Amino acid sequence: MSTLIQHTEPASASLPPDWSGIGACALPVATGAGTGLLSSHALVLTATGRLAAEVDFAERLCGPGTLLWIRPGQAARFGDPPDDTMTIVFRTGLFDPEELPGLTPDDPTGPAREPLALPRPDVFRSAFGHLAADAGGTPGPVTAALLRHQLAALLLRIRAIEPPPDLAGHVERRTFERFQRRLEEGYPHTRRVEDYAGELGCSVRTLTRASLALSGRTAKQVVDDRVALQARRLLAATPLSVAEVGRVLGFGEPTNFGRFFHRETGLSPGQFRARFTGGRPGGIPGQRSPSD
Template sequence: MALIGQPAGDSTAMAPAPGWAGVGTVTLRELSGHYDLAGVRRCDQHVLVLVTVGHGQHEIDFRPYLCRPGTLLWVRPGQVIRHNGGAGLDAIVVCWEPSAVAEVADDPALLDGGLGPACWQLAGEDEDAVINEVSQLVVDCQRHRSGTLAAGLLRHQLAVLLLRIALLPGRRPAERNDAYVRFRLEVEKDFTQTRRVEEYAERMGYSVRTVTRACLAATGRSAKQVIDDRVTLEAMRLLAVTDDPIADIGRRLGFPEPTNFGRFFHREAGTSPGAFRSAQRPPPRNAFPSQRRPAAGDLHGRPTPRVAGEA
């Protein structure tokens, strides 16, 4: 099936889907016509990127992924992304707010807490299935721009797309009773407050040995290393996408003394915080379309068309 996408240069394609649906689509080519995508940007919503033509590279949380037709990327809220694609690279981009799926999907593992894979190279029936779902979502985002029925349709279509992704080979949905997943979710809540494995284990009702064994089985790294990895990643994100003083970033991550933060970062990242920041480009803001509820004064319930990134 031929992929149905929005025509490049069509300004109406940049307008969001119904604001109360929290779902929108756009092409990478359209975004590149308005923004410099080579800078690091931090996402405040979920972003799926389905490459349709060309070859290039995307970075998610500073990890590069080679892209070609059929490559599917998933960027979760809070993660950072940088586009290093060639001139011929294009993709369909699907954006949604977490609440858009929560309202129609009872399984919290659908969004996997950010623990699932970030990249797939689709092929065969899996590729056809995902392309069909994305294509229909693109069409309906353009056809159905207002009303509660339209919002429900888009949310359910998005949930079906995510279920298909959950069934892709090599992707095990996160199970809340899994010790490693529970540990990761607890760390996500409080890694800026404590880096002690004992505190997390006690909170979970497990022994430190059980938590460490679960982390080693899942990642090959100890529980303490998993915590330090998360702190380091957050430091890298903040250094790349903010102009905050390095000392302030250290304090936010639980290091009252700047020298302690500098030593920790150098040990974990292999470079100083200042050198890492210097290697990153300033991020353009709001590079992906934001979804908002339409103004109350619109008697027909239609959102006012906006260009992606408009405040």
């Protein structure tokens, strides 16, 4: 999870309780509220209806039997949910890195990065129902252990639907995934591709080749995309001033941040923020094309 989450106030409708780290609610951000930054994981299940969601400024329409996994730090807002929508929220660091086979929930390269159509929605509805019922039970170590085991089973079911890629021989994929993990910790401090290549023990050319192969973006564009995404999150969902957003992202001068943001989104920071604070409506600006 990004260290920049500490600069924000969570806008979650429900946070997992401290005693278990696992909870249940209808949605992780209240319907009709502005864009909010999540401070925990949220697994949102649409059972029979359709749910309109926006996650990191991309629209998501979740049909019946769809699971949406929203990660900590992501920006989210929702339309009116069907009555049978269920959400399980859980904090980061709940599982050790090697505890769940083939899955580290806090890994930025984990499964269900897009809405996941479930092959057996009834199985997931049952699992969500049991978790929600037990989360409302008597707090204590037994209930906490029960919730933890149930959540582990649920996460492994998700992994079974989206198994990890076979990395044997796929050097570029391994390089890119290592790059993504390091970038999550490093982007507030450096935007230099040379720094990431040095930490990963490879050349800038190797890192760029892997990035182009897996994302269609150069390594520099991947870094800039991540910084611009965090800027949009903070501008849309926090009261930080434009200058403060720039500072926490490593820009010493507001003018440098403004130029960077305009280059990446086509809008000034103020123009982008106005779309979320009663200013003129508009679409969500996209990222630069690979040729930019």
